[in-house]
Amino acid sequence: MRRSGVRARGGLTLRARRSLSAYGFIAPSVIILGVFLAWPMIWSLRTSFYEASQFAPPTFVGLGNYRKLFADATFRGDLVNTLVYAAVVTPLAVGLALVFALMLHRRLRGRSFFRAAIFLPAVLSFGVMGIAWDFVLDPNIGVLPRWLQHVGLSLGNGVNDPNWAMAYVMFVGVWKNAGFYMVMYLAGLSTIPNDFYEAAAIDGAGPWARFRHITWPLLSNTTLFVFVIAAIASLQAFDQIFVMTHGGPFFKTETLVYLVYRTGFKDFEFGYASAVAWVLVFLVFLISLVQNFYFGRRQVKY
Amino acid sequence: MVRRVGLYAGLLVAVAVIVLPVVWMVFASVKPEADITGNPAQLLPEHVTTQNYREVTRQIPFARQFLNSIIFAGGVTVFSLAFNSMCAFALARLDFPGRRALFIAIILFLMIPYQVTLIPIYQLVAKLGLMNTFPGMIIPRATNAFGIFFLRQFFLGIPRSLDEAARIDGAGDWRIYARIILPLSKPALLTIALFDFMFNWNDLLWPLIFTTSTRMETLPAGLALFMGQHVSQYGVVMAGATLTTLPIVIAFLFVQRKFIQGIATTGLK
Amino acid sequence: MDLRRKLTAFAALATLAAAAACGGSGTSDDKSGGTVTLSFWNGFTGGDRPGVEHLVDEFNKSHPKIHVNMQIMPWDVFYQKLLPAYGAGKGPDVTAMSANQVAQYAAKRVFQPLDDAFSAGLDKSKIVPGALQAGQYAGKQYGLPANFTPLLLYYNKKLFKQAGIAAPPADWNEWIADLKKLTKGKGPGGKPAQYGITMGTHETVEGIPILLAGQGGGVIGDDGRTVTLDSPQSIQAMTTWTNLVRTNHVMPVGTSGADADKLMQSGDAAMEINGPWLTSSLEQSKIDYGLAMVPAGPAAQTTLSDSVQFSLGSRATGAKKKAAEEFFSYWNSRDSQIYFANTTGFPPTRTDVGASDLKNPNVAVFAKYAPKAVPFLPGQTKFAQMQSEVIDPGFEKILNGQGDPAALLKQSAGQLRTLLAGS
Structure with a gap:
């Protein structure tokens, strides 16, 4: 230049x-x-530095909301829930998405059907799917527990089970987003020039070597993007919690964003809610900086 | 051969789990209400009825809400496709003071949960006199950090040699953007268009927050009327949801055909 | 191909469409030709909607000078919209919301007192006392009833017959015996296939406080200041019922209101404590059910009420206030209430509607027990926090066997005292 x-x-x-x-x-x-x-x-x-209900002039409280927040056991619990959720759901959803994309990138009978089926959850609104999952998973009368009963498996007390609720919420989180990420990977895969593989085939490279040396490095832009998006999405987990558990039983599935919603819109403590949101922003920013640094060094340039 | 069978088996199991609630939805939409609630452990419909579908169109102004949804989701999609791709192009290809800062800001925008920005956005829309109008619903979403970020990553993957060759031939930025980058990014543009459309098509809260007239309501708002606080008409809700989902599934089937198996480099020259 | 040109054309088209579409729906908020327009938001979705729409239509037809402009949305959207709207001074003139939420808004001066409505035509003496009590805060009437109902015991007649039980239980002794008889079978995960009773413990109207009250306990006393959640009677009641749930499994643990209804609708639960909305669902599912007063506890026979209340935004003054008062009076008039009761299944908010006016015998049962029902924690400005942060999670912890009922109730009571001190 x-x-x-x-x-x-x-x-x-x-x-x-x-x-x-x-x-x-x-x-x-x-x-x-x-x-x-x-x-x-x-x-x-x-x-976040005010006590603000929206209905009265806000009063300045300095770091009061932040101090209150770190002393709040519910906040600490929700922070742990959020981190655990993100640590499980992010890699699981991205990994599954990559596997699906690699499977469905190649020529395959019924490819469109499989792609559409896996993408379907992303298309449907949570309001409706919450109802559907509720019926399917209901621990007493649901379709799935009744089927599993025949093979001697139990899913506990469903989303009402304090030991299982988080697993359900995580499962639905992965279910919702894996197809979405798969499509991004498919878009990324479609930019890899064919002749790279042709050259590799001439060199006698096996499928693993081809993935390791061509696909994976050339997908690094996509992977960086998908990982950042997936991490942000899971740190902001809210929708399925809102429709399936409302954060319960007794806060076992409450995340930081749910806390923002609850304190802001239900308790009218908008200053506090904003402080929670900003702790989350800081957290997400930190994580994506680390990710960016890690992937940034490995970014491929033509 | 064994690998192929394994591949199919794996895919079929995964798909069976994934589509279970969707299958439930479609079956529930053709079941009488008594079968849905009276016999919940039964997945397959025993009696098939079109009653629920007729109820949807009878009880809500389906056509009007469908049109509203198209205007809202379509408007957001068209504008954000144009603006996001322009901004992403600048971030991926042009050099200008403040580029790094803009990129960091865009990442930061992704992180703030909408729950805390809803109130100031409401105040802005109200102050601008856009309450209860389509521009009021569309403009705040006419660009988004997600789309910019996605397209930027995609554009970065397009070989730079292509636009440099064009530049030597005397092409300006706009020409490179429109003639080289956009045509090569069709899968990405279609993907992001689909996401934007789908997201806004399904959004219940946003259109309801910014409108006070029932004539402006979109499909999700119409469907929500069948979900009561205590009692829901499950069959009707599922029929409405099936109808609402269908256009997006069709759009997806169209879009996914563009994810062809790699691009031929000869096409790039 | 020139994608850019296509995009530009697309954008132009979309702008045109958008402009055309909003040209047609310009806002006409204020009076035209002496008509007062009242904006009215509520969450009467589902089965509530047709009756409400009809009454509003009738009101508009019979009151040419007033136009009620109603927008119905799901309750959660309603609350999320109310906050920014009132915050920006753009809130609706009239709302209908759960009675429990009214005090919270009243305390923030979002609503204005409605006591003037009584001199403007609404006959206070004819309204069910609990329905008025539910809308009171700080000695004033901030809410007027849109509906009011007691929670009653539903029982599945077929399951009762199968178990050889002739009549619904009258007191706790019978109730407990019946519950044990009606819980049986083996369902998924070793749980019973049929439960004696089901009751939502979150996202619904409260059932457990009714049990505490039957023993003479409660959550917060009638004065609205004294916490009774850890009184000996409350602890005794909670211990009894926790044993029934943990040892005899008479009730599924931790269900939401909707899940509890589903269990009753599928015939897998023999009893449920709930409001009149369940009648239509059970009829749809072809369940042969009966209705009875909640069985008498050792100390009292009582039940809780559920109510949605109208409120008036504090900015609605003058003609708007007059119009709103007229609307509230119309809604609570005898004719309207007879219509409302017959279409929605809710009992009338008035005491002067006789059983002969009510087509549905179930509505008559609800109407009969309406005077016995008391509102849950009326006038509490921190109700939302109390319920979602202390009471519901506390009960669910106990029922999940996460600790000794007495100790956990004491802990919850302590949290309630802190909230009370701050409100």
């Missing part, structure tokens, strides 16, 4: 002209994100 300093037509440096052109490209997004995301984020950060 040419360096700046070269005078071009119109008196602007080439560099300035190129920047101007770039600003044209980012302008619509930057304006909308600035107004409808950046400002609300700043608003919530500010709110």
Whole structure:
């Protein structure tokens, strides 16, 4: 790339002209994100230093909400729940997605059907699927427990079982998102030039070697993206908890985002809710920095 | 051969588990209510009825809500596809002061749960006088960090030699964006379009928060009317959900055909 | 192909469509030609909707100067929308919400007192006392009933007959004996195939406090300040019922209200304590059921009520306030209530509707026991926190055998005292 300093037509440096052109490209997004995301984020950060119910002028409490939060046993429990959930669901969902994508990338009879079936959960709204899972998994009258009863298996007391509830919530989390990530992997796989594999085949590379030396490195952009997205999504787990367990039994499945919802919208403690959200933001940011650093060094450039 | 059988067996088991609740949904949509609740351990329908489907169209203005959903989800998809790809192109290919900061900001935007931004966004939409209008529902979502991030990663994977060759031929940024990057990114663009559409198509809360007129309601809001606080008309809900899902499944079947087995490099030149 | 040109064309089309679509639905919030428009939000989805829509339509037809503009949405969306809307001064004039939530909003001055409605035509003496009590906060009427019902005992007649039980239990001794007889079989995971009773312990109206009250205990006393959750009577009641659940498995543990209903609808539970909404579900599932008052406990025969209450936003003054008062009076008029009772299955909010006016005998049973029902924790400004953070999780911990009932009740009571001190 040419360096700046070269005078071009119109008196602007080439560099300035190129920047101007770039600003044209980012302008619509930057304006909308600035107004409808950046400002609300700043608003919530500010709110986290106030006691704010939305119905009365907020009172400044400094770090009061944050202090209260770390002294709150429910918050600590929810933090642990959130981390455990993310640590299990993220790799599981991404791993499954990659396996499905690799299976369904090749020519295969019924490929479209399998792809569509695996993607289906992502398409359906949780409001409806919550009802369906509830019927299917109901520990007393559900289809699945009744079937499993015949083979002598038990799924405990379903989502009402304090020892099992989190496993159910995790399962549904993986179920919902694996197909979504699979599609991203499929999109990524479709950019790998065929002749790489042809060359490898000539060299006599086996399937594992081909995956190890071609597919995996060339998918690193996709993997970075999918991992970051999956980690963020699982640290923000909310939807299936909202429809299936409401955080119960006794907070066993309550996550930080559920706590944000509960304290903000049910208890009218918006300052506190914002503080919880910002602890979460900090946490997610930390994790994605580590991820970015780890994957960033291994990024492939053509 | 053994590997093939293993592959199919694995896929079939996985798919059976994955589609179980979906199958339940479709079967429930053709069952009489008494069979759904009276005999919940039975998956297959004993009596098949179209009653639930007729109820959906009888009780809610289905056509109107369908149209509203298309305008809302379609509007968001079209705008965000254009804006996100532009921004992603700049992030992936152009050099400008503030690029790193913008990228970090976009990652940061992904992290804030919507529960805390809902209130300030509501205030903004109200202040801008956009309450109860489609622009009020669409504009705040006309671009999103997720789409920008996804497309940026995808664009980074497209060989740089292609646009550099075009640049030498005198092509400007817009030409490279429209003639080289976008055509080569069709799978990614279709994927993200599908996601944006699907997400907004299913969203219940957002359209309901920004509208106060029943004429503006979208399909999920209509379906939610069948789910009572204590009592739900399960069959009707499932019939409505099946109808709502169908367009997206069809769209997916179309989109997934674009994930062809690798691109031929000859096509790149 | 030129994707960019296609996109531009697409975008232009979408903008046009959007512009056209919103041109047609401009807001007309305020009066036109002397008509007062009342915006009215509620969560009357499902089976509640047709009756509510009909009454609002009738009101609009018979009151040409008032237009009630109703928007129905799911309750959880309703609460999530109310907060930013009232916060931005754009909330609805009239709401209907669970009576338990009214005090919380009233304390934030989102709502205004409605006592004037009584001088404007609503006859206080004709309304069921519990229905009024449920809407009171700090000595004032912040809510007026949209509906009010006692919770009663549903029982499956077929299962009772199979077990050789002739009549629903009248007191706890009979009840406990019946429960043991009606719990049987082997279902998934070694659990019973048929339960004596089912009761939601979260996301529903409370059943367990009824049991505590039967023994003379409770959660918070009538004064609204004294915690009785760890009184000896409460502990005794909780211990008795926890034993029945843990040892005799008479009730599934930790179910939500919807799951409890499903068990009753599928004929796998013999009894349930619930409100009138269950009648239509059971009829749909072809369950032959009966209704009875909750059996008498050693100390009292009592039950809790469930109520949805109208409230008026504090910004609605003058003509809007008058119009709202008219709407509330209309809703609670004798004719409206007879219609409402006959379409929704809820008992009338009035005391002057006789059994002869009610087509459905079940509604008459609910109406009969309405005066005996007491609201759960009326006027508590921290009700949401009390219920979702202390009471429900506390009961579920006990029923899951996570510790000694007495110790866990004491712990919950302590948390309640802290919340009370802060409200």
